[in-house]
Amino acid sequence: MRRHLVILWIFLQLLSSANAAWASEHNQHLKLIDTQETKAGEILFLKLPGNPSIGYKYRLNKQFSSGLHLVDVDFLGWIMTSKDQTIFFRRRDVMNVVVRIKAPGVAELAFDYYRRISGRTRLSTTLVRINIKPSRTHQ
Secondary structure (H helix, E strand, O other): OHHHHHHHHHHHHHHHHHHHHHHHHHHHOOEEEEEEEEEOOOEEEEEEEEOHHHOOEEEEOOOOOEOHHHEEEEEEEEEOOOOOOOOOOOOOEEEEEEEEEOOOEEEEEEEEEEEEEOOEEEEEEEEEEEEEEOOOOOO
């Protein structure tokens, strides 16, 4: 019994260190794509480019986001761009995201852009920084 507990403990230690290493490596691949300035009480619209026609989606990555208590985030859906495309240029559509600002501070929102194919996930994560100033009623 003791041997099983030791093996389980070693396995959990390896798993947690591998997860920490993945998180550290993944965090280094975060790409800041936008910085917005706004005031508390306002609504901000973000437009994230993508291609839903081949299965890509967006999700808010709460692990790499900060200041989530300052904002509410809702995904509105995709807006399709014009169908003009050539062999060399892919059509890029836009995911619309609504951010309702609740309080002053800095919120950093990490968005995963991902697609699952044959049991594997292709993923990139982008970061949007929102600098929130107090509204006149908060001052």
